[in-house]
Amino acid sequence: MHSKLMVGCFLGSLMAFSGQALANEVIGGDLAFFCKTTNNKEIFVRQLGNTVVYSFGKPGAKPDIVLQRRFDQLPERFWTGVGSSISSYLVIPNGDYSYVLGVHVNRNSEEHEASFNLPVEKSGTEIATLQCDPKFVFDNRANVNLPW
Structure with a gap:
């Protein structure tokens, strides 16, 4: 059973990052998130x-x-x-809409675990929020120079 779980996790990770390869070919840049x-x-955020x-x-x-x-x-x-x-935020404006990456680090726990949400706003009002699956997050913000 344990080996099936490990294989499932590996295949899930491989599938998640297969889209990354396609998107890198289309867009380019250093992957930040x-x-x-x-x-x-x-959702990909890159610095170019x-x-x-x-x-x-x-x-x-x-x-x-894009x-x-x-x-x-x-x-x-x-x-x-x-x-x-x-919390830190990266706001990407697009006309009346904004796409926000919110990163929240628990400052009270010893683990300082992070959570990520992705609100979509229209004219400053949140109209939807997407949640990141914690199993499929790559946070490389510390290694790029984005303004957040």
């Missing part, structure tokens, strides 16, 4: 020079959304200093 959402979509590239779509397919913004086009959003988590 990847997650597979709980509704089976993939002084720009951020955000892509969203089905695994293994051409992305549904947004590229210069650092100076990104609105700032700061943690308020309240609550049990230290």
